[in-house]
Amino acid sequence: MNVFKDAVARELPWLSAIGADPDGGITRLLYSPAWLETQRELRKQMAQSGFETYFDAVGNLFGRVVGSRYPDEVVLSGSHIDTVVNGGNLDGQFGALAAWIAIRWLNETYGAPLRTLEVVSLAEEEGSRFPYVFWGSKNILGHANPDDVREICDAQGIRFVDAMRECGFTLPNAPLKPRNDIKAFVELHIEQGRVLETNQQSIGVVTAIVGQRRYTVTLSGESNHAGSTPMSYRRDTVQAFSRICVESIGKARLAGDPLVLTFGKVEPQPNTVNVVPGKTVFTIDCRHTDGRQLIAFTGQLERDMQAICREMNIEIDIDLWMDEAPIPMNAGLVSKLERVCRQQDICYRLMHSGAGHDAQIFAEAVPTCMIFMPSIKGISHxxxxxxxxxDLALGVKTLAMMLYELAYKPEE
Known part of the structure; x- marks a missing residue:
């Protein structure tokens, strides 16, 4: 454990210093100077530790130790290097750093693996600068369409293609050819919740990443004078929203874990003290690990909202703008990871991820698993x-032992 603790204590500070905000936190957005400096410095550090390093066409950084027996079979590990604005120093980047530390230790301790071990520092996951997410992992698997980003800009009006060019990369004319040499992907990440901390457990073995359905709902009633409009004459959209919110959350609580429901943004109009709000726009975020239950719950939610609005003479428009299915992790890798935890006497739990991760993109094409570490008070971003x-050191150790199973042992 001490070797991993020492490595984390030595490597995390310099990585976190790149893009550090003066008042705390890190801002490292895709194709920014801080992003480019981070990728270049990490490449330098990996090269100095004997890794073969390279960038792909869009800026994903790779560092590899070539396998002695099956060099064309790649066990890949890492995470994204970008952050949200004023984010923390663990989300994303620690997964890339940990993969380098773990593979470096394995190579120094056991020599060359049978299968190639490869670190990936993914170009982007967060979507914090441009309106696009998972740019890094989607390009590796050939899922990213360059036309989707060709004309987009950031909040300052800087075009995606221009920011990319400033960093030395050129937008391809067509989707990149998907890699077919990746035999497994393992992502280490902080939990971004408080389940592990609350239960005093050190490692989470992720079984699935939740599906998500997101809505924008518009309620249209009638704006009118707050003093001269009797209560029985009102078409008050805030009242309708309130009923929808309270009744829906009550049903979500009855449904129980792992379903979660959030009303995250509410905009009443005209939003002034002396006018009955004639229009209210709000968002809904619903997540579950079971796709059928997610669809069933949200379908009932839609019908309930419509019934409330009919009763109150309110018009309703329901826009389902995100509909992502749950993504299970590979059962064989989950079982192997459990075995690693038992062999190392690690206190772990099987759990799902309530947040999205690059692992969900990889899992559609290659065997994938995730390892969670506790987050203090569940705080992230x-x-x-x-x-x-x-806990960080134990996360790196668990990752190293899992990579050993995948890359150093002959197939069972």
Whole structure:
């Protein structure tokens, strides 16, 4: 454990210093100077430790130790290097750093693996600068369409293609050819929740990444004078929203884990003290690990909202703009990861991920698994994001032992 703890204590500070905000936290957006400096410095560090390093066409960084027996079979591990604005120093980047530390230790301890071990520092996952997510992992698997980003801009009006060019990369004319040499992908990540901490467990073995359905709902009633409009005459959209919110969350609580439901943004109009709000726009985010149950619950939710609005003489428009199915992790890898935890006497739990991760993109094409480490108070996307260094070290150790199983042992 001490070797991993020492490595984390030595390597995490310099990585976190790149893109550090003066008041705390990190801002490292895709194709920004801080992003480019980070990728270049990480490449330099990996090369100095004997890794073969290279960038792909869109800026994903790779560092590899070539396998002695099956060089064309790649066991890949890493995560994204970009952050949200004023984010923490663990989300994303620690997964890439940990993969390098783990593979470096394996190579120094056991020599060359049978299968090629490869670190990936993914170009982007967060979508914090441009309106596109999973740019890094989608390109590796050939899922990214260059036409989807060709004309998009950031909040300052800088075009995606121009920012990319400034970093030395050129947008391809067609989707990249998907890699077919990746035999497994393992992602280490902080939990971004408080389940592990609350249950005093050190490692989460992720079984699935939740499906998500997101809505924008518009309620249209009638704006009118707050003083001269009797209660029985009102078509008050905030009242309708309130009923929808309270009744829906009550049903979500009855449904129980792992379903979660969030009303995240509410905009009443005209949003002034003395006018009955004639229009209210709000968002809904619903997640579940079971696709059928997610569809069934949200379908009932839609019918309930419509019934409330009919009763209150309110018009309703329901826009389902995100509909992502749950993504299970590979059962064989989950079982192998459990075995690693038992062999190392690690206190672990099987759990799902309530947030999206690059692993869900990889899992559609290659055997994939995820390892979670505890998050203190469940805080993430925040400068206060933190994990005890002993838990970080144990996460790296667990990753290293899993990569050993996958890359150093003959197939069972």
């Amino acid at each position: 925040n400068p206060a994001e933190a994990t005890n260094i002993n």
